[in-house]
Amino acid sequence: MNAAALRVLIIGALTGKTDAAGRVYSPRDWPTSEDMYPAILVQTPFDLKNSLGRNVPQFTTVTTVRITGRLQELDEVDQDNGAEKAEVALENLREQIERAVINSYELTRQTQQFLQVRSTIDVNAGGEGHTAQLLMELDIEYYQGPEDFYPIDTTPLEGIDVTIKQSDGTPEVYATFDLPQ
Template sequence: MNAAQLRNMVVTALMDKTDAQSRVYSPRDWSTRSEDYPCILVQTPFDHKKSLGRNVPQFHTITTVRVTGRIEEFDNETDYGAERAELALEALREQIERAVINSYELTRVVQQYAEIRSQIDIDASGESHMAQLLMDIDIEYYQGPEDFYPIEPHPLDGIDVTIAMPEHTPEPHISINLE
């Protein structure tokens, strides 16, 4: 498994399981517009591999899956759009956590969800309240030799051996057949 496969699995886990319904995008240009909301954008900006030892490509890998949820709310006569935007993002955060953590396809291939961080931001600088949820999910999994392309060795054509002997000693006679 690698970061791209993990990202695709998270997209699949989120599809039709949140208020964003099928508006879960990855990879995609990050600009969005009113008809896209609510929507979820998924990317994997960080990938950290920690070796399990020398000579064999084995790693504990932690990939940070960044899930960005976006919504837009307008003020009306009875309440403020900012309140509805924050409540909607809090609900979206819960839906995302449940969809990812409860995904059987994900949990069967990962070691753990190491950490989940989230942040909500609401901007009222335009005519609407643009709200964004930024959630980073650190997912740990194992990567071994099977996850990397096989190393293609160069064929051994010969070996040069030089033996330095002190003066006035018999020369050693060594014969090595490589065939």
Template sequence: MNAAAVRQMVVTALTGATDAGSSVYSPRDWSTSADMYPALLVQTPFEQKKSQVRNTPAFTTITTVRITGRVQEYDGDTTDDGAMKAELALEALRDQVERAVINSYELTRKIQKYAEVRSTINVDADGEAHMGQLLLEIDIEHYQGPEDFYPVQSVPLEGVDIAIVVPDGTPQPGISLNLQE
């Protein structure tokens, strides 16, 4: 399993499981527009491998999955509550994202653990509407072993010649095998 496989399992877990519905994008440009909100953007920006043993490709790997959630909310007709609505929408989205990923059977059965979860919420009122952004990072620990790095590129074996060294005067035993595909 690699970072791309982890990212795809997270996308699958999120699609249809949050207020973002099917607006889960990965990989894609990070620019978004109002008709897409709420939206989730998924990427795997960091990966760290720690070797488990010498002379064998066996690693405890931590892949950081970054999920960016975006919402847009307008103030009400009589109240300036757009920022509050954006923050509440982001808090709900954060809970939904955590539940969808952590409860994903497909993901949970293939990893070792969820090592850490970090999140931040930011609401900005620079434009006509209140833009809210959730940044949620989940460190997912999983194993990577020889099966993730092989097959090794090699020269195909075409034949084998076997000869046994015997004393002088003794018939020379041997065999020659030509291998064909």
């Protein structure tokens, strides 16, 4: 397991399980347009490894997965309710994302815990409609061991020569063990 594999698991958990349907992107350029909404963007910007001891590559790793949800709502005729609709839609999207990720069997099977979940909502009326953005960060903890890193370069063992020390006057005995490759 590593940050890239975790990102792929998150994308799999989200695709088709939120209002964004299949519009779950990673990696992609972050600018989005209204014809893509609602959309979810996934990235893994932070990775923290805490060693479990000396001389062996074993870590408790915490990767921060950043999930950005974007959508747009327009005011209805004779009503100034676009901001309210955007906020409600974003709250629903947040709930859908949390459920999809936390209930993902593959994700919970391969990780230790969801250490922390943080989210913020922002609604902006600077465009034609009310653009809303959810920023959610999940700190996910998992184990990384020697199998997750490249093997250590060693010199292959080709054979062993053994000499047995005998007492004085006894002939020396030699043994040679050739190891198949």
